[in-house]
Amino acid sequence: MKVYTSPDLPMVGHIKNILESKGIACIIQGQFSSAAVGEIPAIECWPELWVVDKTQLEEAKIIVKEALDPPTQNLRPWKCRYCQEVIEGQFTACWNCGAERE
Ligand SMILES: [Zn+2]
Structure with missing residues (x-):
């Protein structure tokens, strides 16, 4: 059950x-199916994410939608005030030193 596809692996x-x-x-x-690039529309070579259990497909779609469309304040990367590591916006704590986001 395909739940998401993107050219961005x-x-x-x-x-x-x-x-x-x-x-x-x-x-x-x-x-890995890039052999036929040029023969078929490029979108068919995009990696696809498949849910193994189809009973979870609807739940998965909701999660994907939320992951792709989060509140804007969570999109921006932020810099840890302790170790200066740049953290991706979806994280609320520093993965490097564990400090909470301000
Ligand atoms: Zn840190």
Whole structure:
């Protein structure tokens, strides 16, 4: 059951991590099928994220939508005031030293 596709493989991996953190098993399909580029529309070569258990598909779609459309204040990367590490906007604590976001 395809729940998400994007030409941006790291983004697909990111969405996969989010879903798995919610207990939804998923797999990335199609990321190696680049052999036919030029023969078929490029979108068919995009990596696809598939939910293993179709009963979780609707839940997964909601999570993906929230992951792709978060509140804007959470989108911006922020800098840890203790270790100066730059943290991606979706995290609320520094992954490096564990400090809470201000
Ligand atoms: Zn830090």
